[in-house]
Amino acid sequence: MVACVLVELSNKALDKMFDYNVPKELEEKVKIGIRVKVPFGMQKLEGFILSFKDKSDIELRDIESIVDNDIVLTDDLLKLGKIMKEKTYSSLISCYQTMLPKALKASYKTNINIKYDNFYKLNNVNINLTQKMKEVVKLFNDKELIDKKTISNYYSNVKKLVDIGLLKEVKKEHYRLTYDKVTAEKHKLTDEQEKVYNEFISTEDNVYLLHGVTGSGKTEVYMEIIDYFLKQGKTSIMLVPEISLTPQMVERFTKRFGSVVAALHSALSEGEKYDEWRRIARGEAKIVIGARSALFCPLKNIGVIIIDEEHSDSYIQDDKNPHYSAIDMAIERSKIVKAKVLLGSATPSLESYARGLKKVYHLLTLKNRVNGKTLPVVKIIDMNYGIRTAVGSFSRELINALNEKLEKNEQVILLLNRRGYSRVVTCKNCGFTYKCPNCDIALTYHKSTNNLRCHYCGFATKVDNTCPKCHENDLSSIGVGTEKVEEEMKKIFPNAKVLRMDYDTTTKKGSHKKMLDDFKEHKYDILLGTQIVAKGLDFENVTLVGIINADTSLNIPNYRSSEETFSLISQTAGRCGRADKEGVVYIQTFNKDHYAITYSKKHDYVGFYHEEMNIRRKLKYPPYYYILYIKISGKDNSLVYNESLRIKKSFMKYLKDEILLGPSTAGNYKINNIYHYGIIIKYKSDINIKEALDLMNKAYISNNKIKIDIIFNPRHF
Numbered sequence: 264m265v266a267c268v269l270v271e272l273s274n275k276a277l278d279k280m281f282d283y284n285v286p287k288e289l290e291e292k293v294k295i296g297i298r299v300k301v302p303f304g305m306q307k308l309e310g311f312i313l314s315f316k317d318k319s320d321i322e323l324r325d326i327e328s329i330v331d332n333d334i335v336l337t338d339d340l341l342k343l344g345k346i347m348k349e350k351t352y353s354s355l356i357s358c359y360q361t362m363l364p365k366a367l368k369a370s371y372k373t374n375i376n377i378k379y380d381n382f383y384k385l386n387n388v389n390i391n392l393t394q395k396m397k398e399v400v401k402l403f404n405d406k407e408l409i410d411k412k413t414i415s416n417y418y419s420n421v422k423k424l425v426d427i428g429l430l431k432e433v434k435k436e437h438y439r440l441t442y443d444k445v446t447a448e449k450h451k452l453t454d455e456q457e458k459v460y461n462e463f464i465s466t467e468d469n470v471y472l473l474h475g476v477t478g479s480g481k482t483e484v485y486m487e488i489i490d491y492f493l494k495q496g497k498t499s500i501m502l503v504p505e506i507s508l509t510p511q512m513v514e515r516f517t518k519r520f521g522s523v524v525a526a527l528h529s530a531l532s533e534g535e536k537y538d539e540w541r542r543i544a545r546g547e548a549k550i551v552i553g554a555r556s557a558l559f560c561p562l563k564n565i566g567v568i569i570i571d572e573e574h575s576d577s578y579i580q581d582d583k584n585p586h587y588s589a590i591d592m593a594i595e596r597s598k599i600v601k602a603k604v605l606l607g608s609a610t611p612s613l614e615s616y617a618r619g620l621k622k623v624y625h626l627l628t629l630k631n632r633v634n635g636k637t638l639p640v641v642k643i644i645d646m647n648y649g650i651r652t653a654v655g656s657f658s659r660e661l662i663n664a665l666n667e668k669l670e671k672n673e674q675v676i677l678l679l680n681r682r683g684y685s686r687v688v689t690c691k692n693c694g695f696t697y698k699c700p701n702c703d704i705a706l707t708y709h710k711s712t713n714n715l716r717c718h719y720c721g722f723a724t725k726v727d728n729t730c731p732k733c734h735e736n737d738l739s740s741i742g743v744g745t746e747k748v749e750e751e752m753k754k755i756f757p758n759a760k761v762l763r764m765d766y767d768t769t770t771k772k773g774s775h776k777k778m779l780d781d782f783k784e785h786k787y788d789i790l791l792g793t794q795i796v797a798k799g800l801d802f803e804n805v806t807l808v809g810i811i812n813a814d815t816s817l818n819i820p821n822y823r824s825s826e827e828t829f830s831l832i833s834q835t836a837g838r839c840g841r842a843d844k845e846g847v848v849y850i851q852t853f854n855k856d857h858y859a860i861t862y863s864k865k866h867d868y869v870g871f872y873h874e875e876m877n878i879r880r881k882l883k884y885p886p887y888y889y890i891l892y893i894k895i896s897g898k899d900n901s902l903v904y905n906e907s908l909r910i911k912k913s914f915m916k917y918l919k920d921e922i923l924l925g926p927s928t929a930g931n932y933k934i935n936n937i938y939h940y941g942i943i944i945k946y947k948s949d950i951n952i953k954e955a956l957d958l959m960n961k962a963y964i965s966n967n968k969i970k971i972d973i974i975f976n977p978r979h980f
């Protein structure tokens with residue numbers, strides 16, 4: 264028996280299969296999609312078995328061993344990998360590697376083990392039993408296996424019972440995570456929810472888009488749909504952004520569905536992830552909730568793939584190869600296994616909503632919040648005036664509103680999209696700014712550690728009072744971060760208990776859950792945070808949400824900045840007034856007339872959509888044009904630039920109506936001592952593009968000085 268193995272080499276040139284002999288003792292165990300260890304030249308490498316042959320004409324080396332017995336790439340994942348390779352111009356092996364959890368990578372495996380619990384079975388023996396031993400035997404009347412603890416309640420020396428042959432030890436796998444029994448009663452769907460649910464299950468389309476305002480009960484509809492499929496014997500995957508994969512969310516599902524739920528998220532240890540993955544592979548879990556990569560879990564018999572908050576950037580892998588969109592891949596997987604896809608959001612991406620209107624996606628709508636609760640009133644504070652009477656970052660209006668809520672003992676969420684103490688430290692005398700030596704990006708001041716840090720590479724340096732360039736004592740900080748606002752609040756609201764939640768305060772395992780639990784229990788009055796607080800949270804007692812500076816995201820030089828600002832404000836506003844008490848939102852801005860702000864004040868997604876679409880059409884941006892971004896990087900700046908020019912030229916030959924921009928240093932020019940240039944091509948049909956890309960791909964196979972990333976429809980560049 265001969266196995267064709269795709270070997271894990273990063274070199275694109277070797278992205279092909281090699282034949283290996285299957286030794287007799289492994290013949291029973293090998294299957295397609297399984298991972299094996301093979302000799303390759305002088306090395307030992309891992310690879311995936313993709314097919315089998317009867318024999319080979321040449322002498323072959325043996326497969327050395329099998330890596331995991333029950334984790335394989337299922338049939339549909341093997342197919343999906345091939346599609347992914349085509350769509351992203353990456354190697355097949357990198358696509359398969361992306362699909363498996365980190366816990367299974369060679370370097371991790373040494374630390375991860377399977378845990379076992381000890382159970383005992385009854386053995387027939389011919390000896391006189393004491394009264395106490397007889398009691399133990401009785402325990403086995405209605406059970407085959409009994410755990411150690413139960414037995415020791417009757418007979419403390421369990422080992423002795425094994426030694427005399429009365430009991431036999433049996434090891435059973437122990438999963439690190441356990442879920443409580445189903446306890447929550449489900450809600451009866453409202454008429455509006457019922458209509459959406461019925462339309463979804465009674466029609467036969469492939470992709471659905473559920474546009475429902477915040478608090479309209481989308482999650483409740485998802486659960487009902489999942490329940491429907493469960494009763495049909497089918498399974499479900501639900502993707503949520505990492506940031507909203509809160510313990511609250513997971514709890515809501517495990518309470519309703521119990522132990523058939525598996526959750527995959529970054530707060531799990533690698534061992535816990537490994538266990539969850541095996542439960543899925545064995546068919547013990549039937550509902551999988553997780554972040555982007557959970558899409559690739561080895562779940563069988565899938566009925567529906569749900570993608571909540573579908574507009575979120577977290578579904579796009581744009582920092583490493585393969586550059587893919589989980590939405591595109593979910594649609595591809597659903598076609599292979601004949602499942603449905605349900606995208607949901609209060610603020611769908613423009614691309615998705617446009618497809619909804621064109622009936623490429625089946626559009627479903629929830630216009631109202633559950634039980635007729637109103638969306639919160641949004642008040643815009645014009646900081647051009649407000650700044651004169653403001654205290655620190657807080658306008659008078661916001662201070663008054665906050666005080667009023669605190670007096671009533673209600674809770675507040677404040678959003679500031681910037682961590683650290685202040686943005687940049689500059690010299691007023693000579694204009695010097697501290698920048699990261701590796702990244703060409705301004706450093707951020709952190710007061711708690713009294714240093715400057717690079718948020719890209721982690722570089723840190725001490726700061727002192729004199730400017731390193733002109734030696735004047737004129738350094739000052741511009742912009743505010745969460746740390747500074749927290750300090751301001753101690754002065755303005757001395758009696759309020761403030762909880763700061765951002766990347767810096769949530770690095771410890773479990774800290775995220777603890778903070779949210781504490782806030783829910785009202786141990787704090789105010790939750791101050793970065794966009795971590797904008798999504799998915801559901802607190803009854805929150806009646807005021809403040810956005811300290813709505814301009815932060817508006818000022819990012821990116822074609823999506825308006826869309827992202829609208830979305831951020833709408834999502835944040837959605838966190839308040841979800842229960843009986845009415846909510847109010849304060850937005851501080853220097854751009855009160857910007858349409859992203861005025862439409863979010865009116866909660867008018869459709870109005871915003873049409874206005875933004877006009878701009879996209881005029882500027883030839885998505886969804887009117889597709890974008891291909893080619894990122895060229897390397898250590899040698901001039902070499903990278905020259906290669907970029909060459910690539911540009913080779914592309915020019917193929918282009919007709921397409922638009923080519925660059926090469927430019929837009930975005931992050933220098934990160935970690937690597938220089939980046941970008942070429943942008945806007946196009947409507949991909950025929951010419953594919954041809955040019957194929958040629959380029961061949962030309963760059965063995966170039967180790969220059970790295971080329973091909974990114975279709977990036978969100979940021």
Ligand code: ADP
Nearest residue numbers: 450451452453476477478479480481482483633
């Ligand atoms: P969304 O996902 O659209 O933000 P959720 O599904 O989280 O909305 O629902 C918002 C709140 O309303 C939740 O607290 C949820 O438990 C409650 N809810 C949802 N549907 C119903 C219903 N049919 N009856 C009563 N309460 C509901």
Ligand code: ZN
Nearest residue numbers: 699702717720
């Ligand atoms: Zn850096």
